[in-house]
Amino acid sequence: MDLSIIIVTFNSESVIGDCLDALGKWAGRTLVVDNASKDNSVALVKKRGVELKELSQNTGFARGANTGARLAKGKVLCFLNPDCLPSEELLKRGYSAVNQARALAAVPFLYETGGLKTDGRQPGYTRLKLCHDILSTAYPIKKFDKRIKNISGYHDRNWSWPHGACFFIKREVFLKLGGFDSRLFTYMEDVDLGYKLWRAGGGLVQLNHEIRHQTASGSNISIAHRRWLMTAGRVKYGKLHYGTLWAVMLGMAALPGLVIKGLLK
Incomplete structure (x- = not known):
């Protein structure tokens, strides 16, 4: 091969x-x-x-x-x-x-x-899906995951990613x-x-x-560091695909939760 x-x-x-x-x-x-x-x-x-x-x-x-x-x-x-x-x-x-x-x-x-x-093979991203991923990393909203993911248009079924x-x-x-x-x-x-x-x-x-x-x-990195990297990657992706203003607003919304989680763990 x-x-x-x-x-x-x-x-x-x-x-x-x-x-x-x-x-x-x-x-x-x-x-x-x-x-x-x-x-x-x-x-x-x-x-x-x-x-x-x-x-x-x-x-x-x-x-x-x-x-x-x-x-x-x-x-x-x-x-x-x-x-x-x-x-x-x-x-x-x-x-x-x-x-x-x-x-x-x-x-x-x-x-x-x-x-x-x-x-x-994962379904494509939308604004809603990206928003959910960022905020669920920063805040304890996972108990609402099923409801959010069942919202029409959560995934973009036209494409997928590896x-x-x-x-x-x-x-x-x-x-x-x-x-x-x-x-x-x-x-x-x-x-x-x-x-x-x-x-x-x-x-x-x-x-x-x-x-x-x-x-x-x-x-081998800390949980808090991994959260920061995940959020930074998602915000950057948002900037590249949906614009700077949208990405900055979402990043600022997630920041307090990430700081608090970082202090607790």
């Missing part, structure tokens, strides 16, 4: 070893791009003899993944988070789906921590689309890519196979 596997790490020592072990012989087709980790991530990758690109500073997931795509040689790329445990069967199915079908990208189901099974934890895409297509938008440091870059795929007329295949995903374990 003409496949390259790209893993972006940042302080990922707790999971990268298991990920590379799960890849087995496919670790030889893997390129790890490290975003200036301060832990033992780099040492663990070097110990296993996997190809490594060390960056001098943390450039964010989008830039790191784009660097990997430019350096990769495979016709098909598999973007893989370090907190995932792939199987050889998954790699074969993902490669075949992208290489043989008309679809431009393919995604597995994600078997998340706690037993939740998540579709890798969950960034694991997906397959032709290298030529990825580079032609400009890769991930590097203005999105981390979070929402996969959503933005899905929108670009749709605009390019490409389909997204949901594979009948799953991958184990150790949810939110790819980078």
Whole structure:
């Protein structure tokens, strides 16, 4: 298979070893791009003899993944988070789906921590959905999730996006689309890519196979820091797609809740 596997790490020592072990012989087709980790991530990758690109500073997931795509040689790329445990069967199915079908990208189901099974192909974003995501991260409104998500027009069913934890895409297509938008440091870059795929007329295949995903374990950062990154990514996405004023207003609305949560945890 003409496949390259790209893993972006940042302080990922707790999971990268298991990920590379799960890849087995496919670790030889893997390129790890490290975003200036301060832990033992780099040492663990070097110990296993996997190809490594060390960056001098943390450039964010989008830039790191784009660097990997430019350096990769495979016709098909598999973007893989370090907190995932792939199987050889998954790699074969993902490669075949992208290489043989008309679809431009393919995604597995994600078997998340706690037993939740998540579709890798997610429905498109709307203003309402983005607003809900931002505010639910900042405030305790999750008990209303079901009601909000049942509102007509919550999802944009015209397009879908690939969950960034694991997906397959032709290298030529990825580079032609400009890769991930590097203005999105981390979070929402996969959503933005899905929108670009749709605009390019490409389909997204949901594979009948799953991958184990150790949810939110790819980078050893605090819960509060992760909330800030998620919100910042969503606000930036809002700015790019819906305008600066809308994004600023939503960001300011979320700020008090994020501050309070940050102080409590």
